[in-house]
Amino acid sequence: MRILAKDMLAAAQKRHQEEVEAAGWIHRIRDMGGIRFVILRDRSGLLQLVLSEAGTSTEASAEGSPLGADLTLESVVVARGIPALNEKAPGGVELRLRSLECLSKAAGDLPFQVNGDVSKIGLESILDNRSLSLRNPKIRSIFKIQSTIIEAFAAYLRQQDFIEIKTSKLVGSGTEGGTNLFAVDYFDRKVYLAQSPQLYKQTMVAAGLERVFEIGAVYRAEKHDTPRHLNEYVSLDVELGFIESEKELIELEKNLLAYIFAQVIEKNAADIALWNAVIPDPASVARAPTVSYEECLKIVNAEAVRGGKSAASASARIFDITPEAERLLCEWSLREHGSDLAFVNEFPRRHRPFYTYPLSSGSGTGEAAALTMSFDAIFRGLEITSGSRRQHDYNALAEALPKFGLRPEDMAGYLAVFKYGCPPHGGFAIGCERLTQKLLGLPNVKEASLFPRDRKRVEP
């Protein structure tokens, strides 16, 4: 029976002198005089194999060459032998080989050193060669953590009585008016790849499911090529009914992120260590401040002056929540509140989609009416979430559409959702790759996507 690298120490302690089997990839080969050490890598870790003259197998020696003489790095092998304690070996154990069977021999022209320093492999090479780059434990750890993020996101929401939904990614038209959509040839017509499950998750709340979440791909046909954008990404979407304002959504997201971080800390300690990453503790998430859009601009401008990075001149003023502003806000949040996370709410209406709920219910005071029950979450200098309470009133929505250049007749499908009773509701979405990126401090969000898509990259 196969024993994983991580369980070999226990096997050495328990089954003294009993032959066991290990299987995996050849990670490293070291010749030390008459003894050859091979490091085997499996999904659980590394294991030292010892190949000495005394331990030649019938299988290998039948070929007339010493055991493992023709091994190549990254070949897949099954190793059989006796586990033995050795304090100097990784994990304190080694396998003294009796036989070594090659299941799949790797070609000798590896495009980069799998067992080496990740920083020496360029991003393009990492992405072009996923079947090799993911063999590096540090690169693989990104996706072990991402798997935990997805698991924890779902687990927390299920605990809060949310239902997981799966909605179509092929839509007849875009919720927000058809810009930035990829068109699909769908039999004899065009449809579009969904920018978000916005309409569908709202439909589910109106339909009485009340609390739903979805984990799925979303598509943005945006031409920019930056370290923070992907044309296809995994959106962690949440929507719930019977809320009064975006503040309840912010509270939910704080609790959700605190839970996700706690799970990552619990389940991925070794992966975190490979990146020297610091995962925020739940208390620091709870401390995350919420500032209004207007306050945020004041804070980031003061922060820019403070850092001496910007003159206090009018021309250098930050007038919007730019990437620079996001960075400065988090610097401030960390210093003043001890939190890597900050929320910005009450965005002006012009910055948000038509369905965003107004802050005051049209009291007539121009300024107040122009703000919305919306928010962004900024984590370590990067927006990871956008959310809002939504307009649930049919007539108010129908009136809002023309102000956003949309025609009610084009949005009939959207409006229909609100015709037969829809509770006040709202939601948000977390970008899964951005959250992964910022947890580990990856320079580029593409590193947090197994097969990222950008303007040029559609392979592999």
Add this chain to the structure above:
Amino acid sequence: MRILAKDMLAAAQKRHQEEVEAAGWIHRIRDMGGIRFVILRDRSGLLQLVLSEAGTSTEASAEGSPLGADLTLESVVVARGIPALNEKAPGGVELRLRSLECLSKAAGDLPFQVNGDVSKIGLESILDNRSLSLRNPKIRSIFKIQSTIIEAFAAYLRQQDFIEIKTSKLVGSGTEGGTNLFAVDYFDRKVYLAQSPQLYKQTMVAAGLERVFEIGAVYRAEKHDTPRHLNEYVSLDVELGFIESEKELIELEKNLLAYIFAQVIEKNAADIALWNAVIPDPASVARAPTVSYEECLKIVNAEAVRGGKSAASASARIFDITPEAERLLCEWSLREHGSDLAFVNEFPRRHRPFYTYPLSSGSGTGEAAALTMSFDAIFRGLEITSGSRRQHDYNALAEALPKFGLRPEDMAGYLAVFKYGCPPHGGFAIGCERLTQKLLGLPNVKEASLFPRDRKRVEP
């Protein structure tokens, strides 16, 4: 604080004479002389509200009309009152109202009766009006069960040390040669919607993750419009390394399905009851027989004769695993093995994709070499899974391609995955909607998709 319908009995028992709040949709209204009974529906169930003259609220009576006089079915309300035990009310409790606030008034022209018999609503109407049809507890229950299926699928595989992955649905070309693909306008070129994450999950195994699963959308540009096909569906994908044959995959799928069914039984008892559905017990899943493709044809032909549904004439013989054959095989499996599930393995090579591993390793005996380590799972007369061990040898794959009309140069990206060491591996995929359909006995798979896509339907 809001109390859900399911928790109101406990509230009545605990907080005697204390006012509480319920919120939800108006499910039914009954006038009984001087008393009006309203059934409120929330995500947890139904609750009886009692509106009597004595209990008129200031909010409603200020309008000069009796409490709830202008209520419409499906409007969203917040009800405040005193919970009281009443054996005749649903759940043994009712809320004696003090006030009733309407949050969202439903238009009076409901296209069908939400609180009525589901069988009287046509499928098209159910799908056209998801925000209404899902309010029917029976229709909603389909997706509560589907949420459990997805949860249990992931939970079982995580227990078995699998990692969840998310791969791109936009591919440069199709794994199986480009037929049945939807084309996407991707900036200045064409890409395609992935038919399956096949290549990606194999890449992950080769990359040393060894055991992966993915829950994601897949796309088939097939023109047929049947009760068993969708053009977009949720594929529950599994792939793992270090296997010897498809038999280990069948064993894994049995354990996985047994776990999923046990979770559905545990978590969705009320939902199952609405459909009078019988969820297979784990023992019956374990009893599921595996028959070879050849045996299967013998069984279904015998079964056809036995049922008197087919003459034993040559012209009526079943020569392939048609929908009729799938139905007959499950009849046989249920009668002979007491199982709703059956596996068919060892398909001839012509029926399976090029990457399927041959049953004998090219021993030269023509017959044996033409079979494969492949299988289908048939559940209650419907194929829900296709799987196989895959060819992991670079040279064998390169040699197989031309036999399937594929050119190695077109498949360079696929071949590259096997160049640097790939363990023997295999996997399978379960169609989530088909599994849901068959668990509940739904006539059409579209009923098990929130927003199904077929040749004509791309809305809502």
